[in-house]
Amino acid sequence: MxxxxxxxxxxxxxxxxxxxxxxxxxxxxxxxxxxxxxxxxxxxxxxxxxxxxxxxxxxxxxxxxxxSPARLKSPMKRVGPRGSGQFEPISWEEALSTATEWLAPIRKSDPKKLAFFTGRDQSQALTSWWAQQFGTPNFAAHGGFCSVNMAAGGIYTIGGAFWEFGAPDWNLTEIFVLFGVAEDHDSNPIKIGLGKVKGRGKRVVSVNPVQTGYAAISDDWYGITPGTDGLLIISLIRELMRSGNIDVDYLRRYTNSPWLVIRNPGAANDGLFLRDSDGCPQVIDRSTGKIVSHTTKNISTAMHGEIALDGGGVATPAFVIMGETYMDDAYAPESVCATVGISADRIRQFAADLAEAAFAKEVVINQPWTDWKGEKHKTMIGRPVSMHAMRGISAHSNGFQTCRALHVLQLMLGSIEVPGGWRFKPPYPKPPEAHPKPAGRPDQIQAGKPLAGAPLGYVLGPDDLLLNADGGPQRIDKAYSWDAPMSAHGLMHMVISNAVAWRSIPC
Ligand code: SF4
Incomplete structure (x- = not known):
């Protein structure tokens, strides 16, 4: 056979x-x-x-x-009572003429009366452009209740976030920390990276209420109480500061922690950065004790102390305020352990593991390079600690601040844009100033005309808020108002409840 x-x-x-x-x-x-x-x-x-x-x-x-037999093949028209699920297919001509009949009078009279909020459509560039052309600022997609806290917190803090903004240095990192359910957005690259880290015998740490998904292959798992990641992160920062395990030279050179902050209680400038007449932030030169521009070359900037100002008040490096804030006993491991669900000893061990990877295992690459000021360095120093987080820590009411705290933790370790740490991909890092501001102030909306800019963006101060004549929210979701000033992708989840609440308010 x-x-x-x-x-x-x-x-x-x-x-x-x-x-x-x-x-x-x-x-x-x-x-x-x-x-x-x-x-x-x-x-x-x-x-x-x-x-x-x-x-x-x-x-x-x-x-x-x-x-898929369930996919839509043509526009559908509801033919039964609302909620009955009765629809019939119609032609594109009928759909477009119906939409035009409904929308044209709104655009001609007051385009902001159209609230155009879409779902997880992955075509936001097009839908945002459409809203802008229609003339309404009332536009957003799903990001406001998803991972945009991560993007916004990252852009405001370090000029970018995790996600497709960059990647860990998989080949040199000593410890890779995943916060929350981080399996979305950078899914396959993270899987490839986890394989590299585990293949080199390095540690994978997971901070996650459940040890599933990527956490299942972690060497250390911290089963945190949901929504408390920010508190744990601040406690880690406190522990690193307390033990002297922070990269002060990195902070001094590459962050705004030496910038001077005005302390002048009761005055309008209290809490603002001290700037010269050109708007340039100021620092203290350690060797002379004098105030100079932060762009001054070949100086060592002060991270401590304060200096009296002619106009009243004093100025102190932002790092001093960070120390006062983070060293509060409220963030001691013993204070936070019950809330975060992780013992004080384990929190201290976590901080010690990060410090060991960053400082005892520092990477030195013999490659001369020139930094942003034009100062030359003989070697590149790497802090081989890398991290990733996404929707798990982002989609909470405290998500924005949690994401910011996580990036501050990375900065404290000096592990951003260095060998072994987190590294950006062009065009990032990009400061918030390089992003558009949201359009939608009353003077930017005209009947029958496009909006004077994209509806979503990054505000840099009170002047960029979208407020009506009474100082109240201009948008139906109250984004970019005093309620939610930095809501980078809008607040889609507030639209329906706000619409119901506002129905009784006369125009
Ligand atoms: S991770 Fe999966 S779903 Fe996402 S882009 Fe890659 S193949 Fe597609």
Whole structure:
């Protein structure tokens, strides 16, 4: 009897198209196999820099975007009572003429009366542009209740966040810390990175209420009480400060912690950075004790002390205020342990592990380089601690401040933009000043005209808020008002309740 022939490399396609997976925000490269003009199979593109051939189950399921029997094939019109689920397909001509009939009078009279809030559509560049062209500032997508706290906290603190803004230095990091459920957004790159870190025998640490997903392969798991990551992070900062395990030279050179803050209680300038007549932040030169511009080359800036100001009050480095704030006993491991659900000893050990990786295992690369001031360095010093977090710590009412605290922790360790740490990808880091401001002030809205700018952006001060003539919120979600001044992607989750509450308020 002859052996049965087994075809172990059947031809699955007569054409392969390269494109990008859109099933999550990771944007992996994919090869789409097509046979008889139908998609047969999706595989990861081994030549793509993001995923290097790795494809997750969701990416494979991208085929269902085309062939799921449940997908919409044409616009649908409701034909039964609201909530009855009775719809019928209609033509695009009918859909567009219905939409025009409803929307044209609003655009001609008062375009802000259209509230256009979309879901997780991955096409926000287009929908935002459409809202702008219509003329309404009342636009946002899902980001306000998802991971945008991470992006906004990151952009305001370090000029970018985790996510696709950059990546850990997988080849040199000694310890990789994951906060929360961090499996979205950078999914496949994180999987590849975890393989590299574990393959080199380095530590993976997970801070997560449950030890599932990526946490399942962690060497250390901190089973934190949900929503308390910020408190744990501040306690870690306190512990690092208390034990002297912070990179003061890094903070001095590459952060605004030496910038002088005015302390003048009761005065309008209390709490603002001290600036010269050109708006340049000021620091104290340690060798002379004098106030100079922070851009002055070849000085060592003071991180302690205070200096009297001619106009009244004193100025002190921001680092002093950070110390006063973080060293509060309220953040001692013994004070926070019951709330975060992790013992004081383990919190101290966590801080000690971070310090050991950052300082006892520092990376030194013999590569001369020139920093932002033009000062030259013979070597590159790396602090091999890297971190990643996403929606898990972001989607809380304290998410923005938690994300900011996490980036401050990285800065304290000197582990951003260094070998072994977290490294940005161009065009990041980008300061908030490089991002657009939201449009939607009363003078930026005109009947029948586009809005004078994109509806979403980053505010830099009170002048950028979107307030009505009474100083109240201009947008239906109250974004960029005194209620929620830094809501970078709007507050989609507030629209329906605000609409109901405002229905009784006369225009
Ligand atoms: S991680 Fe998965 S779903 Fe996301 S882009 Fe990559 S293949 Fe697609």
């Amino acid at each position: 002859s052996e049965p022939h087994i075809e172990n490399s059947p031809q699955v396609s007569d054409e392969v198209k390269q494109t990008t997976c859109y099933m999550c925000a990771c944007r992996c490269g994919i090869n789409v196999h097509i046979r008889d003009e139908k998609i047969r199979y999706i595989e990861g593109n081994r030549d793509h820099p993001i995923n290097k051939g790795v494809l997750c189950a969701k990416g494979s399921a991208g085929i269902m975007q085309h062939y």
